[in-house]
Amino acid sequence: MLAKFDPVISEHLNNISKCKDNKTRIPHYLGQHFQNEIINILADSIRNEITRIVKNAKYYAIILDSTPDISHTEQITFVIRCVNTTDGKVDILEFFLGFFPITNTTGEGLCNFLLEKLLPSLQLEVKDIRGQGYDNGSNMKGKNIGLQKRILDINPRALYVPCAAHTLNLVVNDAASSSGEISGFFDIVQEVYNYFSASPYRWDILKKHVKSLTLKPLSETRWESRINAIRPLKQDLKNIITALNVLIEDPTRDTKTKMGAKSIIKSLQTFKFLCSVLIWHDLLSRIDVLSKMLQNPKLNIAECIQGLDNLKKYLEFQRSDDNFKIFVESATTLVRDLGTDPEFPISKLRKKARLFDYEGSDEPISNPVQQFKTAFYFTILDHAISSVNERFTLLSECYSIFCFLYEFHKISNENLMKACMDLDIKLQVREEENIVKDIDGIQLFNELTSFKDIFPGEKQPTEILEIIVKNDLIPCFPNFALALRIFLTLPVSVASGERSFSKLKIIKNYLRNNMTQERLTDLAIISIESAFSEKIDLTEIIDKFASQKARKVSL
Numbered sequence: 001m002l003a004k005f006d007p008v009i010s011e012h013l014n015n016i017s018k019c020k021d022n023k024t025r026i027p028h029y030l031g032q033h034f035q036n037e038i039i040n041i042l043a044d045s046i047r048n049e050i051t052r053i054v055k056n057a058k059y060y061a062i063i064l065d066s067t068p069d070i071s072h073t074e075q076i077t078f079v080i081r082c083v084n085t086t087d088g089k090v091d092i093l094e095f096f097l098g099f100f101p102i103t104n105t106t107g108e109g110l111c112n113f114l115l116e117k118l119l120p121s122l123q124l125e126v127k128d129i130r131g132q133g134y135d136n137g138s139n140m141k142g143k144n145i146g147l148q149k150r151i152l153d154i155n156p157r158a159l160y161v162p163c164a165a166h167t168l169n170l171v172v173n174d175a176a177s178s179s180g181e182i183s184g185f186f187d188i189v190q191e192v193y194n195y196f197s198a199s200p201y202r203w204d205i206l207k208k209h210v211k212s213l214t215l216k217p218l219s220e221t222r223w224e225s226r227i228n229a230i231r232p233l234k235q236d237l238k239n240i241i242t243a244l245n246v247l248i249e250d251p252t253r254d255t256k257t258k259m260g261a262k263s264i265i266k267s268l269q270t271f272k273f274l275c276s277v278l279i280w281h282d283l284l285s286r287i288d289v290l291s292k293m294l295q296n297p298k299l300n301i302a303e304c305i306q307g308l309d310n311l312k313k314y315l316e317f318q319r320s321d322d323n324f325k326i327f328v329e330s331a332t333t334l335v336r337d338l339g340t341d342p343e344f345p346i347s348k349l350r351k352k353a354r355l356f357d358y359e360g361s362d363e364p365i366s367n368p369v370q371q372f373k374t375a376f377y378f379t380i381l382d383h384a385i386s387s388v389n390e391r392f393t394l395l396s397e398c399y400s401i402f403c404f405l406y407e408f409h410k411i412s413n414e415n416l417m418k419a420c421m422d423l424d425i426k427l428q429v430r431e432e433e434n435i436v437k438d439i440d441g442i443q444l445f446n447e448l449t450s451f452k453d454i455f456p457g458e459k460q461p462t463e464i465l466e467i468i469v470k471n472d473l474i475p476c477f478p479n480f481a482l483a484l485r486i487f488l489t490l491p492v493s494v495a496s497g498e499r500s501f502s503k504l505k506i507i508k509n510y511l512r513n514n515m516t517q518e519r520l521t522d523l524a525i526i527s528i529e530s531a532f533s534e535k536i537d538l539t540e541i542i543d544k545f546a547s548q549k550a551r552k553v554s555l
Helices: 007-021 032-057 107-121 147-154 164-176 180-197 200-209 223-235 237-249 255-268 271-294 301-318 321-337 368-391 393-402 404-410 413-426 441-454 461-470 478-489 495-507 517-528 538-548
Strands: 060-068 074-084 091-101 129-134 159-162 348-350 362-364 428-431 434-437
Touching: 032 074, 032 091, 032 517, 032 538, 060 107, 060 495, 074 107, 074 478, 074 495, 091 107, 091 495, 091 517, 107 147, 129 147, 129 478, 147 159, 159 164, 159 393, 164 180, 164 271, 164 368, 180 200, 180 223, 180 255, 180 271, 180 368, 200 237, 223 237, 223 271, 237 255, 271 301, 271 321, 271 368, 301 368, 301 393, 321 368, 368 393, 393 413, 393 478, 404 413, 404 441, 404 461, 404 478, 413 428, 413 441, 441 478, 461 478, 495 517
Parallel strands: 060 129, 129 159
Antiparallel strands: 060 074, 074 091, 348 362, 428 434
């Protein structure tokens, strides 16, 4: 294929063909071993450049995640995060460094693997780790024998930050699982997708009537992405019902198909379902925006906390009778457009039998609207608010250690000194009989008060560090600059690791499930770190390959 467009390769292939005809041999460099060697040289060049940047930054954070590949091998993805302040600018960087097979996924097994293989292969020191980022698995975040605890025992300055994106997903899961009535709503949403996707004919009918959006299945793991499944039901519900009616009236369809369509229409046209669609669409839309923000590798903990605070304020604001009425009024307009009545079903609850009574009586709830508001709307919001408060505790604690670094303008000198000394203690460790510190608390306090006088006004951590770096003020504010770098080094999520799994599935698929581990990792790093791949000096790569594979050829 390449020979059609490259005359050099075309000539090389012609020479090989002539040699075969003459029964002579020349080095053709087309075998799989030569491919792997060239790929390895390219990947090593990228790894060396990444390692150089990380070592220049000195302090770094580790991000680990795992997934099984197509051959059922558990693959660990290894990502490093650091802050680069060279060339007068501040860059928060996350680098992919490879996939590694592992069999022991316990906290102990992961710790040994990290210390004995991963870090030594890159010539990095465990003592320079300042942050750890993992998902919410017990083997990773366990406070007694998890990976983060074992690393903290070795290096107390390697602060653990649970993945905010995973934690946000658990918040939505908590809200969606808070009652059977709420879970039943998502069952209906999934039923709509299952019905149409079960037959190409049904799907074709759906596409003829719903052209702007496509029905999506519910994600089993990413709850915030369920907005994609709910959005068509909000925007194209009338057309979806029309498609179902077409199937009902189609004489070529069997009774089971028609009964299924009738059952779904009955569920979709209820006032209760329409209210549920509007409520969840509004909630998941807001959460989906935050979820995408948390996946940005340049995001820092300060921005993450701000996003979570805004979400919490939104949830608390929504929990009111007035906002509930807005959803009910919007649903009323939709349901009337469908030709049905805007009425909640009257539920019946069994009263507990009184003493000496052998039968209980059923009686209707006096206000079904009030029941839906309490059992559905308020229940979702209450569980979401409670979950945000509980699940982000570790992240908030980590934030509280560093927040004074950019909020010092509104902190009294007494409290500022205390915060500086607390950070001094947090970033120190005893080595034999000596105490090794990252920063000096007293000097940091003096630097902050001086900076406050020179640069008034509140700024974000990245903005402050950029001012120091661009104006070549690191010698004037060494402790302040270092503290900011460590703070920005702390990972917010493991999204970079999860994105690498997409490449894993592309590179190692069912057609290439016997690929060697070295080739897999090398191809992945070339693909994922494409910014480095595009800057590689190919002449240098050719020279390295030639020096490794110089051959004597008979003339």
